[in-house]
Amino acid sequence: MxxxxxxxxxxxxxxxxxxxDLSITDLERRILGCGDGPASFNAELTGQGGEVVSVDPIYQFTRQEIHSRIQRVYPGVVAELARNAEQYHWSSFRDPGHVGSVRMSAMNRFLSDYDSGLKDGRYIEASLPELPMFDNEFELAVVSHLLFLYSEQIDAIQHLNSLKELCRVAGEVRVFPLVDLKGKLSSHLRPVMEELYAQGYHVERVKVPYRFQKGADEMLRVVSKKRPSRKSHGSESLEPESKADA
Ligand SMILES: C[S@@+](CC[C@H](N)C(=O)[O-])C[C@H]1O[C@@H](n2cnc3c(N)ncnc32)[C@H](O)[C@@H]1O
Structure with a gap:
C-alpha cells in the first residue's frame, strides 16, 4: 500500500x-475495530478502561508519515464536503469546517496515542479479508466506513469473505454504513446477507441513531448461529420468507 x-x-x-449503537455493556466487551485508520475510537476507549485492538493497513506507517499525509489531504476533504453539502444532514455539524475541526481533533487524539498503542499491540497492521487473529479472540468487531461504502472498489465476494473472517475472530460483527459513496444502499448488501444466511449466520439490518451522510442510518449485524444471538430492538433480520429491502 x-x-x-x-x-x-x-x-x-x-x-x-x-x-x-454501542451500549455501556458493549463498551465493556473485547472489541476489534477493523479499518479504524486515524480514528480516536481506540485511544479514547482505552483511556476509559476499554479493551480494544484496531487493525488497518495504514499502521505500517510511522506517526510522522500519517501526520504529514493528514495535513496534505485535509483541505481537499473539507472542500469536497462543501461541494457535496446537499448529501449530508447538517444537524450534528454546523458546516464542513466544523466537521473538519471535529475530525482533526479525533485524528490528533489518535496520533498522540499511536506510538504507545503500537507498542501495546493495540494498533496492528492488517487488511481484510485476512486477519492475523485467533478464532473468537474478540467479542465484538466494528467496521466503520469501509465495507459497503466502497462498493465500487470492493466486490461482493470480498465483502462475503471479509465478513466471514470477522465472524471467525469475533462473536458479533457490526458494519456501518450500508450505503455506498453515492448514498445508495450498497448493491452488495442483499446478496451478501442472503449468502451469509444460507451459510448459517444470523444477519440483520438495525437502525442506529447516527445521522450525517443522507441515507446512512442502519448498520449490519452478523452473528454466527453457533453462538447465542441477541435480537436487537428495531431490527430487520433475514429469514427465508422475509426478504430485506434492497
Ligand atoms: C474512510 S477510512 C475510515 C476510518 C475509520 N474507520 C473511521 O470511520 O473514522 C477507511 C479505512 O479503511 C482502511 N482500509 C482500507 N482497506 C482495508 C482493508 N482491506 N482492511 C482493513 N482496513 C482497510 C483504510 O486504510 C482507512 O483507514
Missing part, C-alpha cells in the same frame, strides 16, 4: 457509539 493512495480521515468515540 502506498501512503499517497490513501486519504486518512478519523472519527471519534462519540461517533462510533452512535454509528454502532
Amino acid at each position: 502506498q501512503l499517497s493512495s490513501i486519504v486518512p480521515w478519523g472519527r471519534s468515540l462519540a461517533e462510533y457509539k452512535a454509528m454502532f
Whole structure:
C-alpha cells in the first residue's frame, strides 16, 4: 500500500457509539475495530478502561508519515464536503469546517496515542479479508466506513469473505454504513446477507441513531448461529420468507 493512495480521515468515540449503537455493556466487551485508520475510537476507549485492538493497513506507517499525509489531504476533504453539502444532514455539524475541526481533533487524539498503542499491540497492521487473529479472540468487531461504502472498489465476494473472517475472530460483527459513496444502499448488501444466511449466520439490518451522510442510518449485524444471538430492538433480520429491502 502506498501512503499517497490513501486519504486518512478519523472519527471519534462519540461517533462510533452512535454509528454502532454501542451500549455501556458493549463498551465493556473485547472489541476489534477493523479499518479504524486515524480514528480516536481506540485511544479514547482505552483511556476509559476499554479493551480494544484496531487493525488497518495504514499502521505500517510511522506517526510522522500519517501526520504529514493528514495535513496534505485535509483541505481537499473539507472542500469536497462543501461541494457535496446537499448529501449530508447538517444537524450534528454546523458546516464542513466544523466537521473538519471535529475530525482533526479525533485524528490528533489518535496520533498522540499511536506510538504507545503500537507498542501495546493495540494498533496492528492488517487488511481484510485476512486477519492475523485467533478464532473468537474478540467479542465484538466494528467496521466503520469501509465495507459497503466502497462498493465500487470492493466486490461482493470480498465483502462475503471479509465478513466471514470477522465472524471467525469475533462473536458479533457490526458494519456501518450500508450505503455506498453515492448514498445508495450498497448493491452488495442483499446478496451478501442472503449468502451469509444460507451459510448459517444470523444477519440483520438495525437502525442506529447516527445521522450525517443522507441515507446512512442502519448498520449490519452478523452473528454466527453457533453462538447465542441477541435480537436487537428495531431490527430487520433475514429469514427465508422475509426478504430485506434492497
Ligand atoms: C474512510 S477510512 C475510515 C476510518 C475509520 N474507520 C473511521 O470511520 O473514522 C477507511 C479505512 O479503511 C482502511 N482500509 C482500507 N482497506 C482495508 C482493508 N482491506 N482492511 C482493513 N482496513 C482497510 C483504510 O486504510 C482507512 O483507514
